[in-house]
Amino acid sequence: MKIEPFKLERWMTTYETNVRYDIAESGIFPMTAGELVELLPESARAEALNDLLATPLxxxxxxxxxxxxxxxxxxxxxxxxxxxxxxxxxxxxxxxxxxxxxxxxxxxxxxxxxxxxxxxxxxxxxxxxxxxxxxxxxxxxxxxxxxxxxxxxxxxxxxxxxxxxxxxxxxxxxxxxxxxxxxxxxxxxxxxxxxxxxxxxxxxxxxxxxxxxxxxxxxxxxxxxxxxxxxxxxxxxxxxxxxxxxxxxxxxxxxxxxxxxxxxxxxxxxxxxxDRIIARTHEIVSANLDEAEGWFARNADLVSWSPPRAGLLALMKFNLDTASLGLANHLAEDYSVMLAPGSAFGYEGYLRIGIGQSPPVFAEGLRQTERCLRELVASGVAVK
Ligand SMILES: Cc1ncc(COP(=O)(O)O)c(C=O)c1O
The missing domain is CATH 3.40.640.10 (Type I PLP-dependent aspartate aminotransferase-like (Major domain))
Structure with a gap:
């Protein structure tokens, strides 16, 4: 089978292990194996751990x-x-x-x-x-x-x-x-x-x-x-x-x-x-949605979005006269922020944002994105 390159996955793997503020991710901030076991009642944890460790592989x-x-x-x-x-x-x-x-x-x-x-x-x-x-x-x-x-x-x-x-x-x-x-x-x-x-x-x-x-x-x-x-x-x-x-x-x-x-x-x-994992998810996305709402309002001259109706993802429109891939690379390389280029989905003029990251990382990722966009404007990139 001859298949075209998976643009998004190729781009994500270039940066995802070395940026500090990955706010492009499509999932919710990962749980650890320990946190999973802690979902069990305390009385059942030791046995469950033993069972896991005794599993013939x-x-x-x-x-x-x-x-x-x-x-x-x-x-x-x-x-x-x-x-x-x-x-x-x-x-x-x-x-x-x-x-x-x-x-x-x-x-x-x-x-x-x-x-x-x-x-x-x-x-x-x-x-x-x-x-x-x-x-x-x-x-x-x-x-x-x-x-x-x-x-x-x-x-x-x-x-x-x-x-x-x-x-x-x-x-x-x-x-x-x-x-x-x-x-x-x-x-x-x-x-x-x-x-x-x-x-x-x-x-x-x-x-x-x-x-x-x-x-x-x-x-x-x-x-x-x-x-x-x-x-x-x-x-x-x-x-x-x-x-x-x-x-x-x-x-x-x-x-x-x-x-x-x-x-x-x-x-x-x-x-x-x-149910408990979904409650954890709700806490994360509620905090990030609040943060995003304020951020988009403060930066309405440069960015806009339709918040996700469900799920974790949305496309953010940016009003700068620059290509989404160049902007995403610049954000990753110079501001340690990952926002996926809309061009990976065939949508120029957009970046994909995920709201599942841990709230402090999400908030700092937005702050760094704002800094990047403002510095681009100051350096002469036209606002559309
Ligand atoms: C719509 C959709 N389907 C499938 C996948 C693949 O997910 P996984 O293989 O991790 O279950 C993804 C990952 O981003 C996705 O967004």
Missing amino acids: GYSEARGTEALRAELARTYRDLSPDDILVTTGAIEANFVLLNTLLEPGDHVVAVDPAYQQLQSVPRAIGCEVALWRLRPENGFRYDLDELERLVTPRTKLIVINTPHNPTGAVLTADELRRIYELAERLDARILSDEAYRWLELPGGEPIAPPLRDLGPRAISVGTFSKPFGLPGLRIGWIAATPDIVQTCWGMRDYISLSPGKLNDALALIALRHR
Whole structure:
């Protein structure tokens, strides 16, 4: 397979380990393994730690342990462990789904902008990919009428992402139902990347139940990376019909075989205690949203945004006459701040901001960004 470079990932890996203020990250500030174990009642911690340390590090159950799949299945309506495949992050879930569901020449509609994988993999397979654009002039809202215009009788798959990376848009329960009915009419399937599930925001919009709950045409993808701050576990999953799960499992045999045993066990602890993790997340994002609101108001001459409706991400517009990649590199190299270039998503004039960083780092990252923008103006860069 020949595939185009993953622009965002290439850019992030250049800077993410050496900047002080990473406010581009798409996840919530990561938890430690110790913090995960501390979610257990005190009386159970020693035994849980012993169990983890005594785990024989052989291969794990290929689909993910029955215990983890059962716990994941319970987060959907009427699913069983056989409807779940545990994967190496949502990225592997999407990759095997796209590669098993699609053939060269298939017509696919994919959301745009997007986590690039959702467009590049179908293109690499040889599909015709129509882009369902979220437009700034529309406040980055999904336009269902436009989707209806983009599909054709040949459409095999509709790829959505809600809450959305990078705009923080959401699809409501009614909109998801409309998309499901459209897929039924077309005899198509829908892949719903729900990497930002459980990330409702104060003052934001409710997140609809997962698409998989609507019926067999719907496939939901989830992950421990974003809502739980556990990207280092590399655990995600597919929720689909057992035949799709079996086919994806067959392809996964060639890629990563099975999840890591310790990661599977830690993911199970996280899922069983997700209420407390979600409370932690709320504290972080509430503080960062307050900080951001004040910052955008103070700097309204230079920057603006539509705050995320859910999830952790938004595109920030900057009014300087400079390219987003150059600005992002300058911020990283000279101010130790990471804000992702909009050009990585095909949106010039924007930077992607994440609101999941620890609040003191987030606040300082914004202060340094302000300093950078003001110094650029003082040095003669035109304000548009
Ligand atoms: C929409 C979306 N899907 C999938 C992924 C991959 O996540 P992971 O493989 O860590 O679960 C990301 C990561 O940024 C994402 O934003």
